[in-house]
Amino acid sequence: MYSGAIATYTDEIGVLGRKKTELQTSGVLVPVELQDELQRKWNAPAIKNGRFVFCLESPEDHRSTTVLIINGKFAENSPFHMVKTGSGQFEIWRDDEKYTDIVLLPRARFYDMRTTDGVRMSDIAVIGEPDHLRSVLNQRCGYQQIGKPCKFCAVESWWAGYTDKSPRHVAEVAEAAWREGIAKHVTLSTGTKLTRGKGLEDLVETAKLIQKGANVTLTLNFEPLTDLALLESLLREGKAAGATTALCNIECFEENLRENIMPMKGKNTINDYLKVWQKCVDIFDHNEVYTMVIAGIGESDESILRGVELAASAGVVASIVPHTPMRHAVYENMTPPSVDRMLHLYEAALPIYEKYGLKLYGGTGGIYTSLKGM
Numbered sequence: 001m002y003s004g005a006i007a008t009y010t011d012e013i014g015v016l017g018r019k020k021t022e023l024q025t026s027g028v029l030v031p032v033e034l035q036d037e038l039q040r041k042w043n044a045p046a047i048k049n050g051r052f053v054f055c056l057e058s059p060e061d062h063r064s065t066t067v068l069i070i071n072g073k074f075a076e077n078s079p080f081h082m083v084k085t086g087s088g089q090f091e092i093w094r095d096d097e098k099y100t101d102i103v104l105l106p107r108a109r110f111y112d113m114r115t116t117d118g119v120r121m122s123d124i125a126v127i128g129e130p131d132h133l134r135s136v137l138n139q140r141c142g143y144q145q146i147g148k149p150c151k152f153c154a155v156e157s158w159w160a161g162y163t164d165k166s167p168r169h170v171a172e173v174a175e176a177a178w179r180e181g182i183a184k185h186v187t188l189s190t191g192t193k194l195t196r197g198k199g200l201e202d203l204v205e206t207a208k209l210i211q212k213g214a215n216v217t218l219t220l221n222f223e224p225l226t227d228l229a230l231l232e233s234l235l236r237e238g239k240a241a242g243a244t245t246a247l248c249n250i251e252c253f254e255e256n257l258r259e260n261i262m263p264m265k266g267k268n269t270i271n272d273y274l275k276v277w278q279k280c281v282d283i284f285d286h287n288e289v290y291t292m293v294i295a296g297i298g299e300s301d302e303s304i305l306r307g308v309e310l311a312a313s314a315g316v317v318a319s320i321v322p323h324t325p326m327r328h329a330v331y332e333n334m335t336p337p338s339v340d341r342m343l344h345l346y347e348a349a350l351p352i353y354e355k356y357g358l359k360l361y362g363g364t365g366g367i368y369t370s371l372k373g374m
Contacts, residue, residue: 015058018339020065021343022080024322030047034082038104051071055105056102064130080092082102088104105129115169121176124172124173125186133187135189136155137190140156143191150264151330152326170210178214178216183216185217185364186210188218196230198224221248224268224273231279235279235283245290249291249292250270250292252266261298273291281314287358291311291316293307295322295345296336305349312353322336322337323336
């Protein structure tokens with residue numbers, strides 16, 4: 001069914017890309033009675049929090065893309081809603097007309113299992129897309145704790161944000177998912193810790209434990225460290241433990257906006273990111289280092305595209321994603337960017353990737369579509 005990932009933004013600006021962008025920036029309403037079924041039978045553990053994933057498939061070549069839906073306040077008046085049309089068959093309708101078929105992933109068997117100390121595995125990690133397990137190790141972000149969160153972020157209210165997760169917990173779930181045959185890659189993320197390693201040290205410890213029980217590759221998602229020697233040491237340990245990809249998200253390339261949007265994280269300058277990215281590229285290689293830039297938080301198109309080129313010149317893939325305002329974030333009342341704006345940005349970014357020999361989905365980190373946590 002999932003015969004291939006989208007290779008570049010070429011497809012993002014086609015039919016699938018428009019559908020994906022329209023659905024993400026509008027949200028998709030799901031009837032309460034259908035939410036119960038999706039949570040029980042399908043890969044939708046966070047459906048009641050307004051977060052779920054599905055796949056759109058091209059009828060011509062059967063290539064697919066994964067769509068992460070985050071239903072914030074902006075989605076309350078969405079024209080899109082999900083409809084069940086048969087056993088295991090679902091569609092999305094716009095008002096009173098069918099809009100598209102969708103494919104839901106089956107519910108993982110490990111969701112019904114518990115760790116050795118009794119924690120539900122579905123609270124530790126989830127399948128974010130085909131063959132891809134995702135876990136946010138520490139959801140109690142240090143910046144949230146001191147009252148200075150990134151204004152677009154609501155990490156503490158994401159799925160299972162109340163759960164204390166340890167590296168051992170995540171390793172147990174990764175092994176269970178791998179043995180079930182549904183995880184070939186694991187992305188490890190963390191809310192920022194107020195430590196020298198900012199939480200990266202925990203991700204590396206987790207990677208080491210995962211490799212003892214599961215034959216998977218890994219992505220490490222972390223904030224820039226100011227101590228570059230410590231960064232290099234941790235990344236090399238992570239690579240030795242199976243990490244193949246680094247994800248270090250800049251979110252905004254407008255220096256004069258960064259500290260307003262991200263009171264603490266924004267203190268990392270663009271130059272700080274360049275230093276960290278270069279260290280990552282040295283260790284993981286060209287096209288194996290990613291960053292995310294958010295469209296719709298006050299920036300200009302020009303700043304996004306300049307940033308994409310700056311990152312690309314360093315061998316880093318900067319993925320552009322629409323701001324879909326999350327509930328409980330400072331920016332929860334904002335409006336997502338328009339579909340036309342997003343498609344313009346995708347089209348303008350394409351020649352930049354080609355210029356520097358980058359492929360948006362070309363790394364070993366799997367299908368690189370759903371960057372925000374579930």
